[in-house]
Amino acid sequence: MSPIPLSRIPVDDEIKRAVLAAIDSRHYILGPECRAFEAELAGYVGVRHAVLTSSGTAALWMGFRALGVKAGDEILVPAHTAFPTVEAICAADATPVFVDVDPWYTLDPVDAATKITPRTVGIVPVHLYGQPADLAGVRDLVSRFGLWMVEDCCQAHGAAWDGRRVGSFGRAAAFSFYPSKNLTVMGDGGALVTDDEEIAARGRRFRDHGRTSKDLHVELGFNLRFNEIQAAVGRVLLGRLDAMNERRRALAGRYAERLAGLPIVLPAERQRARHVYHLYVVRAPRRAELARVLGERGIQTGVHYPVPTHRQPAVERFAPPPLPETERLADEILTLPLSAGHTDTEIDEVAGAVRAFFRA
Structure with a gap:
């Protein structure tokens, strides 16, 4: 019997042609392929904006920063998740408040409700393994306690709740394009998606050293940019x-x-x-x-x-x-x-x- 891998990444002539075309374009960072992928991804999720970045972790971090998270703020997060979900909260100087999970392995809103304090500002439902979290329960908490929601969709491209795709329910959401994900770009990559113009604008600044123009830095960011070659791959695979x-x-x-x-x-x-x-x-x-x-x-x-x-x-x-x-x-x-x-x-x-x- 031939070895059976955990995951098998699609590689074919259409993808190779897209990569070569991106190379031949002489645009390599945040060019037309990136802009087209952002527009297509936003349309697919059902939001107004998508901001490509270097990873799903970076997308989460940008979302938290764009929402104004500061030291001392508490964010509810399921403990059963990939560590980068928690890492992004800590990198934004906030405090993760760990929540147990329900029978579907996602955040338990009942347990989450017991852990809300005056310092709680937000909640991060993780759509783990491709299964949507209990968005009815999470949205109830958001409404009752005045919280924001940032969805972690890094494992749930195309998943849906009540027929509506995940990533469109919170103030923002993060996707990852790691090689084994349902939607990959043949390497690391991610996207912050949102309907909020200001969150999108701040996300674009954070991924590019806080710049609003080539030589004007209005806040501190990092180099979290995306490249044209991977955007070309993402566009092909988004269509599939x-x-x-x-x-x-x-x-x-x-x-x-x-x-x-x-x-x-x-x-x-x-x-x-x-x-x-x-x-x-x-x-x-x-x-x-x-x-x-x-x-x-x-x-x-x-x-x-x-x-x-x-x-x-x-x-x-x-x-x-x-x-x-x-x-x-x-x-x-x-x-x-x-x-x-x-x-x-x-x-x-x-x-x-x-x-x-x-x-x-």
């Missing part, structure tokens, strides 16, 4: 995103059929949501042994994430409380191979190997 997401959903359904009846918890799509299966994450007993056996058969797996963010040494100064559901997840979850580039046969081989493990 819905089809690629449908393929992911079909493969997730195939897994569900073939893994039914085993002593593992399969991912489920919550009501009102459209899951785009950035990752196919199961909860399994004997996880380490299962991962080892699959690895011996050439099947790559992962754990997203083995150390919860609130237990990371970098944030221990915030004295986070125990979060039982997050901590249970960290001990049980296992990511199986899934991407738009996988074949039905590969999914069947993985499922067959999992079934054989539990029936041995």
Whole structure:
């Protein structure tokens, strides 16, 4: 059996032609390809502005800065997320307040409500693994307590809540284009999206040393710019995103059929949501042994994430409380191979190997 990777990135002649055309244009940073990608991405998400930047982390940081976050401000964030979500809050000088997760592995609004203080300014629902967070519950908190919402959509390109795409619900949202994401640019990259003109304008300044013109710096920023070559790739793949997401959903359904009846918890799509299966994450007993056996058969797996963010040494100064559901997840979850580039046969081989493990 040939090795089965966790994710398979699309590379074909159309993408190569787009890259060569971008090179031949002699525009390399924030040129016409970037502007076109920003307009197309904003239109796809359903917002007025998209600001390309160097990563999803940078996009989150720019959003927090544009909202005026300052030292002492508290921001609610699920502990079960990739560490950059928390890192961006800390980089903006704010304090992360860690929230446990619900049965769909996203921020639990009930737990979040118990952690709101007079210092709480915002909330960051993370649409983890491609599953939209409980946006009804989050929006209720935003309304009741006068908070802002910044969506972390870094794993949820094209996911939707009540038929409306994520990234269009908060004051701003962040996307990542890392190679394994549903929408990639063949490297690092990200985007801040918003309907707010001022947030977009500040985001553009922050990504380019705080400049409003070549030699005028009105605030402090960084070099967080985007390039034409990756924008060209992003434009090609944005045009395929819905089809690629449908393929992911079909493969997730195939897994569900073939893994039914085993002593593992399969991912489920919550009501009102459209899951785009950035990752196919199961909860399994004997996880380490299962991962080892699959690895011996050439099947790559992962754990997203083995150390919860609130237990990371970098944030221990915030004295986070125990979060039982997050901590249970960290001990049980296992990511199986899934991407738009996988074949039905590969999914069947993985499922067959999992079934054989539990029936041995």
